[in-house]
Amino acid sequence: xxxxxxxxxxxxxxxxxxxxxxxxxxxxxxxxxxxxxxxxxxxxxxxxxxxxxxxxxxxxxxxxxxxxxxxxxxxxxxxxxxxxxxxxxxxxxxxxxxxxxxxxxxxxxxxxxxxxxxxxxxxxxxxxxxxxxxxxxxxxxxxxxxxxxxxxxxxxxxxxxxxxxxxxxxxxxxxxxxxxxxxxxxxxxxxxxxxxxxxxxxxxxxxxxxxxxxxxxxxxxxxxxxxxxxxxxxxxxxxxxxxxxxxxxxxxxxxxxxxxxxxxxxxxxxxxxxxxxxxxxxxxxxxxxxxxxxxxxxxxxxxxxxxxxxxxxxxxxxxxxxxxxxxxxxxxxxxxxxxxxxxxxxxxxxxxxxxxxxxxxxxxxxxxxxxxxxxxxxxxxxxxxxxxxx
Amino acid sequence: xxxxxxxxxxxxxxxxxxxxxxxxxxxxxxxxxxxxxxxxxxxxxxxxxxxxxxxxxxxxxxxxxxxxxxxxxxxxxxxxxxxxxxxxxxxxxxxxxxxxxxxxxxxxxxxxxxxxxxx
Numbered sequence: 001x002x003x004x005x006x007x008x009x010x011x012x013x014x015x016x017x018x019x020x021x022x023x024x025x026x027x028x029x030x031x032x033x034x035x036x037x038x039x040x041x042x043x044x045x046x047x048x049x050x051x052x053x054x055x056x057x058x059x060x061x062x063x064x065x066x067x068x069x070x071x072x073x074x075x076x077x078x079x080x081x082x083x084x085x086x087x088x089x090x091x092x093x094x095x096x097x098x099x100x101x102x103x104x105x106x107x108x109x110x111x112x113x114x115x116x117x118x119x120x121x122x123x124x125x126x127x128x129x130x131x132x133x134x135x136x137x138x139x140x141x142x143x144x145x146x147x148x149x150x151x152x153x154x155x156x157x158x159x160x161x162x163x164x165x166x167x168x169x170x171x172x173x174x175x176x177x178x179x180x181x182x183x184x185x186x187x188x189x190x191x192x193x194x195x196x197x198x199x200x201x202x203x204x205x206x207x208x209x210x211x212x213x214x215x216x217x218x219x220x221x222x223x224x225x226x227x228x229x230x231x232x233x234x235x236x237x238x239x240x241x242x243x244x245x246x247x248x249x250x251x252x253x254x255x256x257x258x259x260x261x262x263x264x265x266x267x268x269x270x271x272x273x274x275x276x277x278x279x280x281x282x283x284x285x286x287x288x289x290x291x292x293x294x295x296x297x298x299x300x301x302x303x304x305x306x307x308x309x310x311x312x313x314x315x316x317x318x319x320x321x322x323x324x325x326x327x328x329x330x331x332x333x334x335x336x337x338x339x340x341x342x343x344x345x346x347x348x349x350x351x352x353x354x355x356x357x358x359x360x361x362x363x364x365x366x367x368x369x370x371x372x373x374x375x376x377x378x379x380x381x382x383x384x385x386x387x388x389x390x
Numbered sequence: 391x392x393x394x395x396x397x398x399x400x401x402x403x404x405x406x407x408x409x410x411x412x413x414x415x416x417x418x419x420x421x422x423x424x425x426x427x428x429x430x431x432x433x434x435x436x437x438x439x440x441x442x443x444x445x446x447x448x449x450x451x452x453x454x455x456x457x458x459x460x461x462x463x464x465x466x467x468x469x470x471x472x473x474x475x476x477x478x479x480x481x482x483x484x485x486x487x488x489x490x491x492x493x494x495x496x497x498x499x500x501x502x503x504x505x506x507x508x509x
Binding site for chain 1: 395397398399402408443444445447449452453454457472474475476477478479
């Protein structure tokens with residue numbers, strides 16, 4: 001492998017505009033001119049310009065981090081705006097990198113912004129990480145979490161970690177020389193047999209703000225070499241109780257990535273590792289699908305179809321097509337409410353949960369059961385445009 | 391009495407409780423007490439062989455029990471036990487939360503009346 005020589009930070013100086021801009025840093029001894037120059041010389045890579053990435057990138061840019069890399073391939077949509085504060089209503093439909101880049105440069109024109117419009121993969125991660133000194137992980141799935149961790153361990157870059165769920169967050173600094181990595185804590189992901197529950201979906205909009213700002217704080221501390229970084233500590237944030245707890249993390253000598261005899265010596269196929277190959281689509285092959293137009297036509301014709309809604313009660317309140325409500329998680333214990341002699345059409349929001357419901361019902365002996373393709377979202381798009389989407 | 395902190399993703403199996411108090415001498419007994427109070431938690435914490443799942447970390451106060459005496463770690467009064475599952479969320483853009491794998495939709499045991507049920 002070709003050796004990538006570390007780009008030596010040029011001796012940086014601040015011009016008068018920068019001195020004025022950063023004056024509230026410069027007058028505090030913990031930063032001062034030396035610290036501000038370190039910030040300017042720093043190269044930080046943010047993975048994701050979404051919930052965590054928004055506050056993270058905004059604060060790093062404002063604080064005077066010289067070079068900021070952003071990796072994202074997504075487009076802004078309306079449901080992002082509740083928490084992804086780097087994007088505005090006018091940005092809906094634009095590339096996140098474009099939208100974020102504009103805001104970051106507006107906040108700090110001195111920023112050297114480098115955008116990478118790509119999905120982070122095992123093929124590009126090492127090359128990308130080598131160009132930066134610190135990596136901040138704002139991704140949202142297990143596969144990329146493990147990829148970021150392993151690539152950080154392999155390239156020797158600290159991984160400033162944050163993750164969120166509903167109103168709970170976790171933050172830490174992984175993969176430093178002396179500290180543990182993500183795999184010391186979780187050697188492997190939960191098995192794919194344990195599937196998601198949308199009952200527990202959603203996230204409090206401020207939570208990524210809280211956790212993303214913590215990540216930004218840790219990045220800046222690492223650059224300055226000041227304070228006590230979250231190395232070897234996992235911070236648990238409970239926004240509902242507004243309680244913060246801290247757990248000790250140890251470097252595991254048997255860790256597959258950073259232990260004394262590592263087995264992770266190159267990047268692997270993380271989708272396979274996390275067992276999510278093809279999980280985006282229902283894996284059940286024998287799920288019979290029905291299109292929303294057919295359902296509409298047959299209901300209008302008075303056919304005795306039984307519509308089963310497997311979403312949660314609070315989703316039913318947002319919009320519904322009058323189906324019988326049994327949340328997916330309750331289906332096993334409430335299956336007796338269904339008549340297997342009737343033709344059943346199951347639906348959820350987008351069709352993923354109801355596919356699982358259909359597979360389950362078939363396993364339970366139901367024969368005439370279909371999945372409504374695209375769920376109630378497709379219904380709103382193609383049958384009833386007045387129906388709200390969420 | 392030891393207090394067990396239940397993480398958000400698992401609260402739905404513990405009658406929505408954030409903490410559960412149990413009387414127990416060791417961490418293992420406390421967890422056994424917890425799943426007997428809330429049987430729905432069992433399959434999320436234990437494998438079919440009755441071992442704690444690898445992706446569920448258990449802490450006594452701020453220390454990982456793997457670095458203490460594991461489930462045999464003795465409890466003192468007012469100790470607090472935390473169950474810390476891995477969460478991967480960061481943006482919540484993905485549909486249907488494929489990053490959270492907690493709920494298992496399985497065939498309920500009581501319905502398994504004969505081998506034909508497993509078609």
